[in-house]
Amino acid sequence: MIQILVLAAVQGVTEFLPISSQAHLLLVDDFAGWPDAGLRIRVAVHVGSLGAVLVYFRSDVWAATTGLLHVLMGRNTERARLAIHLLVASVPVIAAGAALVLVGIEDALTSPKLIAWTMVGFGIVLWFADRVGMTVRRIEHMRGGAAIAIGLAQILALVPGTSRAGITMTAARLLGYERTEASRFAMLLGIPVILAAGGWDAVSIWRDGDLQLGLDAALAAAIAFATAWVSVAALMAWLRRATFTPFVLYRVVVGGGLLYAIYFT
16 A cells, blocks of 8 residues: 555656656666556556646646547637647657557666666756747647657657656757746647556456456545646646756756666665
8 A cells, every 4th residue: 555655646746747757656666676566556547647637737628629629620720720739749659659569678668777867868958958948939839840849759758767748848848839838738748648558558457357446546546636736736837937947957866866876886
């Protein structure tokens, strides 16, 4: 139960921050010596964190949902463009992730050494993008080329330590989007990606016949929801008046500490 509580809280806090939830979950398990919590818990914490972003950005989610209907009706509206941009930007990482699973090499990307280097390296890239990127564009200004570029950058998030939210925010900042707008698009972009990843795990659970929800999974989902909502709200409030620098410093400190432990102890 302690493992479930900790993992759910870590997932919720880190999922939408530019610090890599996947890296934190792997490192927590590694340092605590815990076994894999299992697919049911993984799906539960994804459902919880997904629920938080759906609630927080409910107006944008509704706009994108109705935008899909506009696309089907052939209407070129702002909502239709939002839906198309989210879909276009999601395809690359979903396709690449499926390829990794089919080839069976995703576990080869989970070494602490790789996580340490990506934490530091992509933290510095985020700092650079935040420093040089203009702050003049909003999601409403997005064109297809920008959505594709952000989607291609998101493929890098398949490497633990990169951070899906972080790399999409980095790409958006390099393209000149305001900090809150870069974060807003990154979090909305997480919805189809989390649905795809959670859906794949849910299929695996169904194949194994382990369909019982259980109190542990329900508790994990609830904790992930609460912590993710607080994390998203805090991030958006911070970025309205400040930069990504604290997250960059955090990444460098954590990654640097790991590198020191790996190479010098």
